[in-house]
Amino acid sequence: MSELIKQETFEVAPEKLRTWQGRKEWFFNRDDTDHYEQYYEGPYKEQEVWQKKTLAGLIKQDDRVKTLLEFGCGTTRFTRWWHEIGLEATGGDISPFMLAQGVQLFGGDLVLADSHNMPFKDHSFDALAFVTTFEYYQNPVAVIREAVRVGKYGIIFGMMNRNTPKLIRRRVQQAFGKNNYYTTAHFYTPASLKDLVAEALPDRKYTIDWNATGLPKWFPKQQWKVPYGDFFGFHVKLLDV
Template identity: 90%
Template sequence: MSKLIKQEKFEVAPDGLRNWQGRKEWFFNRDDTDHYEDYYEGPYKFQEVWQKKTLEELIKQDHRVKTLLEFGCGTTRFTRWWHEIGLEATGGDISPFMLAQGVQLFDGDLVMADSHHMPFKDHSFDALAFVTTFEYYKNPIQVIQEAVRVGKYGIIFGMMNRNTPKLLRRKVQQVFGRNNYYVTAHFYTPASLEALVAKALPDRKYKIEWNATGLPKWFPKKQWKIPYGDFFGFHVQLLDV
């Protein structure tokens, strides 16, 4: 399958870094993006296994979903994996640095665009996916509305959970400049994301399923329906189509 990169215009900040949403973002900084894959191959490897397991169990509940667009696909870490579980996936991202890696790692189609204005016709895909990227949108309601316009049957979210003991560590790292990845992130819980979806889709009929993971290695359970853990999967399945 061919690769497609659609160029968009961005404002350039005075320090030379790309500026989006009126602020600096780590995914326009090569000092951060060049190490993204290393992070998943290193300390995050164990968590990734359970994140994928959680997302697969949720998306497979809707047998209508055969094609999927992942926005904020980055280096295509998860976009490649959707194919492994039998879904035809396309990736979209706004970062040229992340997509430059993605085109070397992924055989499918990629698009460079803003998630607030997806360059696709209505119902181009069966579903939309956001994996640890939805946290960076300043207008999340608009993004959700765009997602259900383009994704016919709903949205699958993979989210960094606010309800985690690591939240304090994240905050401390930010203060001391030790972790650029979370500086502009807004962390959600299953309850706060559900409330946001209700605001974005007041006239739609849907059901929501979620599951939390990212629990300590020593903990006897790796998934549960309690809203605590580093990560949660969240599936909005549209019922009125």
């Protein structure tokens, strides 16, 4: 896969490191990006276990998928993990601050690029992955179309769910400037993401499968096909290739 990525030196103007899509984003703020890995190693670690189980259960149902490009890979938290379940993963991100950490943690290929214009030929990978990053795209339809151009067999999404009691907490934190991670995020449900995929891919044949997780510890199930929970995995499997 390394032949797909060229080594380049990126010189980015200071103002470009503060904004993207015409707005300030947390992933261009060192105060936020420097603590990203610590966030997963702290109270979020148990939720991460179930998120990975959910994503693995979906993507492994398509035995055509051997290679994967994760866009919005950040520090490569999940990019490293795809290898653990037998997938050859490459990472892409728009944030040089996140990738600067990623290159220290991940031995595979990484590319600094915009998800709306991925620097890869058609069908360079078997699948595309977006893990808690799709929520930040202002033109999600364009990103989906770009994803199926580069990913031959489909897309796997890991999403922060709008259908969760924690949505109120997220919005309160946002209103008081206590959590920069959610300031520009748009939260989806399985139903709203399904509608978005239909808008983006009107002429394609595909199936959709999803599972929700991120349920309270006391709850008898930690994964289910009910659209409630802090997180859901969502797999678009293309059939017309």
